[in-house]
Amino acid sequence: MLNESRGSFDDIPRDPSPSADLCTVVYRSRAVKPLSDLDLKSLLRTAQARNQREAITGVVLYDSSHFFQWLEGPPAGVERVMESIRNDNRHRDLEILTKGAAPQRRFDGWDMKLAAPGASATSLRSEALEPPRDIIDGLRRQPAAAPSLLVKLVPLLPADNESPLSASLAGRELGNSAAAILRTVILDAVIPSLLDAHGFPPGRIEAPRANPRACELAELLIASDQTAALDLIRELRGKDGDVEQLFAPLLEPAARSLGDLWDEDVCSEFDVTLGLCRLQTAARLLGADSPRRILRVAQPSVLIAPVPGEIHQLVAGLDSEWLWHAGWSPRSEFPANERDLGDMLSSNWVDILDLSLSAAFRREESMPRLAGIIAGARRASRNPTLVVVVGGRAFVEDSAVGAEVGADVSSRTTRDIDRRMLESIQADGIVSPIVRAGRVQ
Numbered sequence: 001m002l003n004e005s006r007g008s009f010d011d012i013p014r015d016p017s018p019s020a021d022l023c024t025v026v027y028r029s030r031a032v033k034p035l036s037d038l039d040l041k042s043l044l045r046t047a048q049a050r051n052q053r054e055a056i057t058g059v060v061l062y063d064s065s066h067f068f069q070w071l072e073g074p075p076a077g078v079e080r081v082m083e084s085i086r087n088d089n090r091h092r093d094l095e096i097l098t099k100g101a102a103p104q105r106r107f108d109g110w111d112m113k114l115a116a117p118g119a120s121a122t123s124l125r126s127e128a129l130e131p132p133r134d135i136i137d138g139l140r141r142q143p144a145a146a147p148s149l150l151v152k153l154v155p156l157l158p159a160d161n162e163s164p165l166s167a168s169l170a171g172r173e174l175g176n177s178a179a180a181i182l183r184t185v186i187l188d189a190v191i192p193s194l195l196d197a198h199g200f201p202p203g204r205i206e207a208p209r210a211n212p213r214a215c216e217l218a219e220l221l222i223a224s225d226q227t228a229a230l231d232l233i234r235e236l237r238g239k240d241g242d243v244e245q246l247f248a249p250l251l252e253p254a255a256r257s258l259g260d261l262w263d264e265d266v267c268s269e270f271d272v273t274l275g276l277c278r279l280q281t282a283a284r285l286l287g288a289d290s291p292r293r294i295l296r297v298a299q300p301s302v303l304i305a306p307v308p309g310e311i312h313q314l315v316a317g318l319d320s321e322w323l324w325h326a327g328w329s330p331r332s333e334f335p336a337n338e339r340d341l342g343d344m345l346s347s348n349w350v351d352i353l354d355l356s357l358s359a360a361f362r363r364e365e366s367m368p369r370l371a372g373i374i375a376g377a378r379r380a381s382r383n384p385t386l387v388v389v390v391g392g393r394a395f396v397e398d399s400a401v402g403a404e405v406g407a408d409v410s411s412r413t414t415r416d417i418d419r420r421m422l423e424s425i426q427a428d429g430i431v432s433p434i435v436r437a438g439r440v441q
């Protein structure tokens with residue numbers, strides 16, 4: 001009997017939304033024994049014939065021990081095929097990684113392609129593709145990230161097939177070449193021009209240089225005289241009041257200094273929390289002087305939230321202020337628990353989830369839980385290729401921690417967060433319906 005990590009198939013949404021006639025399921029399972037080329041060929045033959053009848057498309061990746069499969073199509077057909085797959089004794093330990101209504105097909109035209117390392121050198125080469133090493137490594141390290149990793153196979157589709165992204169971008173009435181041009185335009189021109197519109201030069205993002213007086217500011221923040229703290233912030237923020245001068249060089253290092261003062265037993269945890277609130281108030285007060293950019297281009301849909309249970313909200317506050325100044329319209333929420341967060345992600349399309357921990361404390365103890373929260377968020381998300389950004393002191397000091405908890409982007413500073421977000425979408429090669437629709441500010 002095969003296991004399934006999430007409820008029965010009956011909970012594939014059948015609501016009357018535009019996507020109710022299409023659903024996606026992504027699962028992982030373990031091969032009972034290694035499959036030969038011949039075994040794989042026979043599996044593919046059956047799958048492709050039946051998928052064509054059921055209007056199901058997708059990809060199955062076999063890495064010699066596990067299968068990862070993406071299926072998409074009408075819910076009833078997907079349900080029937082999943083029933084057979086669940087009962088197939090060539091694999092076991094089947095675990096659903098994501099399932100739900102889908103706004104569009106990602107693997108249009110693939111009645112079921114096989115992705116397997118080494119397949120291009122076998123008799124399977126005409127129906128198989130070679131998955132890049134980083135996708136295989138990513139799947140082994142972070143199985144829960146399978147939806148976003150499998151989608152990265154889409155651009156590897158041979159040119160004579162219609163790519164799902166281009167089909168959906170162009171509308172089906174447009175031919176393959178027009179669709180391909182549109183896709184190229186969005187990924188190669190629209191997103192770079194957005195990056196450019198923000199004045200982002202190509203190349204590395206430099207680590208922000210801390211203002212040497214940030215420690216002095218932290219000490220004032222825990223003292224009783226708050227006017228002195230605000231005066232110092234005013235003095236240090238630069239003449240034009242630009243948030244660029246305020247956030248990364250000053251407020252973020254001051255927050256870390258507050259954590260250090262607590263470490264040295266100079267102040268209590270309550271003092272740190274109060275100090276962070278004061279920094280957030282200063283960001284609001286002084287940031288209001290800084291002009292907001294007018295964006296007349298599409299932008300992704302961003303949900304900003306502190307990790308459920310995190311009481312420090314400075315990172316979420318600064319990210320939200322920064323994006324607002326950049327002309328975006330992020331949604332800020334404060335989910336009480338993981339279910340709350342899941343509801344937010346399943347009820348609305350979200351391109352980017354920005355989750356944050358404390359700007360002052362390292363929160364080492366929170367990491368295993370955060371990994372679970374991120375995996376759960378991906379499962380709950382309506383967007384199977386949700387980009388997850390994490391921020392907070394832990395990620396500033398060790399750039400590897402973000403990947404360890406399963407995030408796509410580990411943010412070291414609020415500055416340039418919009419750039420990191422746009423680049424991560426571009427790297428995925430995925431454009432959500434909202435970006436495609438060209439939501440204009």
Ligand SMILES: Cc1cc2nc3c(=O)[nH]c(=O)nc-3n(C[C@H](O)[C@H](O)[C@H](O)COP(=O)(O)O)c2cc1C
Pocket residue numbers: 043046047048050051060067069071081084085086087088090091112
């Ligand atoms: C890893 C794996 C992936 C499969 N993918 C599909 C698929 O996409 N479509 C399909 O019809 N059958 C697929 N099958 C085969 C089904 O399990 C099943 O053998 C086939 O649909 C025939 O079903 P039936 O025996 O109930 O008639 C897959 C099997 C395995 C082990």
